Amino acid sequence: MNFHYYHKPxxxxxxxxxxxxxxxxxxxxxxxxxxxHSNAILKKLNKKGILIALDQDKESIERNTIQDKRFRIFHNNFIHIRDILNQNCIEKVSGILVDLGISSLQIDNPKRGFSNRFNCILDMRMNQESFYSAQNVLNECSKKELFHIFYEYGEFKNARKITDKILKKRLKKNIKTTSDLVHIFFIKGSFKKRKRFFSRLFQSIRIEVNNEINVLKNFLLESSRILLPGGRISVISYHSIEDRIIKYFFKKGIIINKINFKTLPFRMIHKKVIKPSFKEIINNPRSRSAKLRIAEKI
Ligand SMILES: C[S@@+](CC[C@H](N)C(=O)[O-])C[C@H]1O[C@@H](n2cnc3c(N)ncnc32)[C@H](O)[C@@H]1O
Structure with missing residues (x-):
């Protein structure tokens, strides 16, 4: 399999x-x-342009095949973007692309624990050097923390019931594998309903493992500091929790529970969210939930 082209952007x-x-x-x-996306950006840049790429997943960095003088790649979390720019003697940038979530390289890897399609250790760390995995979440989080994860990140109305089932199971035996987790729940109804339940369940745990919401909020704040006036940020998200945060920040300058700007840092380039075309969804079903918002630094 040619991994370079395996994830369809x-x-x-x-x-x-x-x-x-x-x-x-x-x-x-x-x-x-x-x-x-990096390849597409490089195609648009002139000789003097520079592209700095980051990924917190080592495998993504190791699989990089781009060799271009204008391109530099770093294994890091984008929350540390300012440090990376400092190391490269860069103060401000003209544009930022963020394509959130996980790639096909991660979700289709049977050893990473991102999917209920494979039985393996409950991991879900995007950064393999992190010490906090899905096992820690399921076996060590308190009742209140688990409820928060399933209610806020999974948007489950029955988050309390899900929490209770996990607590009951882990009293008897640690929850170690994806199939340990799947077997806790008996979902009545269609295959589609079951699929939806488990993808939301897995997603909520993954968001917690990788601290995705806090990282996103901090990164959006940072982006308003490192973009040149007139510079732009394109953000692609795959679930409503992230999209809501992005929308409010771009439209109103509000990062929930954090800082409210007195003057707006951004103006939206398009009033409406951009979604994949029918043709793109047919070609790449994983694009179906994508939402793109683009904003310009004022
Ligand atoms: C949807 S994929 C990006 C796909 C990419 N745009 C392409 O064209 O192949 C998301 C990637 O972002 C990485 N990622 C997610 N959150 C990150 C973070 N906070 N810092 C650095 N990388 C992150 C994941 O490891 C994953 O490889």
Whole structure:
């Protein structure tokens, strides 16, 4: 399998064509993955342009095949973008691309624990050097913490029931594998209903393992500091919790529970959210929940 092309990048044209305002500028691909967006950005840049790419997953960095003088790649969490820029003697950038969530390289890897399709150790760490995995979440989080995870990140109305089932199970035996987790629940109804339940359950745990919501909020704040005036940020998200945060920040300058700006740092480039076309969804069903928002630093 050619891993370089294995992850099909989503909304490439839409996210890049409105991002590049200066072809000689410095750009960031905060979520390199399989490199699809990085390749597209490099195609648009002139000789003097620079692209800094990051991914917190070592495997994504190791699989990089881009060899280009204008390209630098780092194994890091995008929350540390300012440190990376400092190390490269860069103060401000012309554009940032963020394609949130996980790649096909991660979800289709039977050893990473991101999917209920494979029986394996409950891991779900995007960064393999982190010490907090899905096993820690399921076996060590308090009742209140588990409820928060399932209610807020899984948007489950019956979060209390799910929490109680997990607590009951772990009293008898540690929850170690994806099939230990799946077998706690008996979901009545269609295959579609079952699939939806488990993808939300797995997603909520993954969000907690990788601290995705806090990292996103902090990164959005940071982006308003490192973008040049007129510089742009394209963010692709895959669930409503993230999209809500992005929308409120771009529209109202509000990062929930954090800082409210007195003057707005961004203006939206498009009033409406951009979604994949029917053709893209047919070609790449994993793009179906994608939402793209693009904003410009004022
Ligand atoms: C949807 S994929 C990106 C796919 C990529 N745009 C492409 O064209 O192949 C998301 C990637 O972002 C990485 N990622 C997610 N959160 C991150 C974070 N906070 N810091 C760095 N990388 C992150 C994941 O490890 C994953 O490889």
């Amino acid at each position: 989503v909304l490439v044209k839409e996210s890049i064509e409105n991002l590049i305002t200066d072809q000689n500028g410095i750009y960031i691909d905060a979520t390199f993955g399989g490199g699809g």
